[in-house]
Amino acid sequence: MLGMLFNEKECKELDYVLRKELDEMLLDLSDQRLDREIRRAIANRYKTVFRMYARFAPSKELSKYARRIVL
Template sequence: MLGMLFSEKECRELDYVLRKELDEMLLDLSDQRLDLDIRHAIASRYKTIFRMYARFAPSKELSKYARKARLPQAKN
């Protein structure tokens, strides 16, 4: 585990960057034109970024980014 100390301004900036990244990934996940494998990779990355954001975001803000839908399974 890695610990880091941030100033208040740096915390606000990190909050902003993570929120924007989550927004972009949600947009990409809703794009049906993307290959299913790519969307699964984005979903995996989304979980990591979401967990980072969840460490300091208020629950009201966090609920905006909680994913409800699952990706469909690939047909064999």
């Protein structure tokens, strides 16, 4: 486990970067033209970035990025 200290400006920047990354991945996951393997890789990466974002995001913001799992 690694720990990092951020000032307020850096926290806002990290929040912005993670939200934009999640938005991009959601867009890619909805693109049916992408190969199944590519979408699976994006989904795995999405889980990791979502968990990072979940560590400091308010639950109201977090619910915007929660994915419904379809089996």
